Amino acid sequence: MEKYEKLEKVGEGTYGKVYKAVEKSTGKLVALKKTRLEIDEEGIPPTALREISLLQMLSTSLYIVRLLCVEHVLKPPAKSNLYLVFEYLDTDLKKFVDSFRKSANPRPLGDPLIQKLMFQLCKGVAHCHSHGVLHRDLKPQNLLLLKDKELLKIADLGLGRTFTVPLKAYTHEIVTLWYRAPEVLLGSTHYSTAVDMWSVGCIFAEMVRRQALFPGDSEYQQLLHIFKLLGTPTEVQVEINRPACSPFFLDRSV
Missing domain, CATH: 3.30.200.20 (Phosphorylase Kinase; domain 1)
Incomplete structure (x- = not known):
């Protein structure tokens, strides 16, 4: 060294x-x-x-x-x-968003910038998924930025895993709580690329709002935040999606 x-x-x-x-x-x-x-x-x-x-x-x-x-x-x-x-990249998305919110003159990030950063995030996630890799810990702190070029890069693959079809059983102790998909919060051990896309949606909302969308302080509170905004799943929805090969019960198109 x-x-x-x-x-x-x-x-x-x-x-x-x-x-x-x-x-x-x-x-x-x-x-x-x-x-x-x-x-x-x-x-x-x-x-x-x-x-x-x-x-x-x-x-x-x-x-x-x-x-x-x-x-x-x-x-x-x-x-x-x-x-x-x-x-070396000079900041992360969390600090970058906070700089807009905490500055002397708080301001939104602006649609063109959000669009640019989201495009890069989706390209990075698509690259991971096309190579059979789940990141499993997407959050603003793990998205690094080169500020002068407005270039975003995905970092910290310590919780990343390769996935196969049919899906294997994985641990549900993944992803920082605020960006954790509901099926993972409910203990599902069979999940796939949708858990990363849930995190992407939460990050998108956070850039627009300049604050976390679901800031729960426990798994129970996290689910309450999600159900309050998106609605509580009915017993029929849960039963329809109960098989291990398809544990996702919330409509991601909402």
Whole structure:
């Protein structure tokens, strides 16, 4: 990692830390995503391996953040770090939308800008789905932006999974609560691309409204927010859509 000089920490989560850094030989800005590995663990964490493999497969799209390289740094006697080196983008959609809402003169994003960002988001999601990948954690914080070019890229594929037909059973503990599809909130383990499209719809509404559409603080409250706006599904709707191969009971055309 002597090739890079860390400039500042720009994010932190359960996975580790993200730093803004510069590549010394070229002066190019990069983002370093650091994951700490313990020597007694059985290799690299599955989430990191999954993210690396999915990024390598999807990086051909302009609308997916580009993974430049992976660095494994040993720190004897008992520590080692895994660094994912990404292209650097200067903000995320959450901060970008908040800048319009919290500025001295609050203003809407404007229809042309929303249309442009939504087009890029849909292109990125379509690229994932066409390669058989569910993102499963689409939210404004995971959509990175190059502000001067108004270029949006999907990031953080740590919860991403490949999908097949027929659908396999997946965990329902996915996606940040505000952007989680109702079938996932109700514990369905068989779901497909619609869970990402639900998140896309919530993100679209948030750009227009400059605030979250369904800001629940629990799974129960989240469902109440959804049912209040879209209506409570009837028993007939639930029964019609009960088979495992088709767990979606809300009309996505609303």
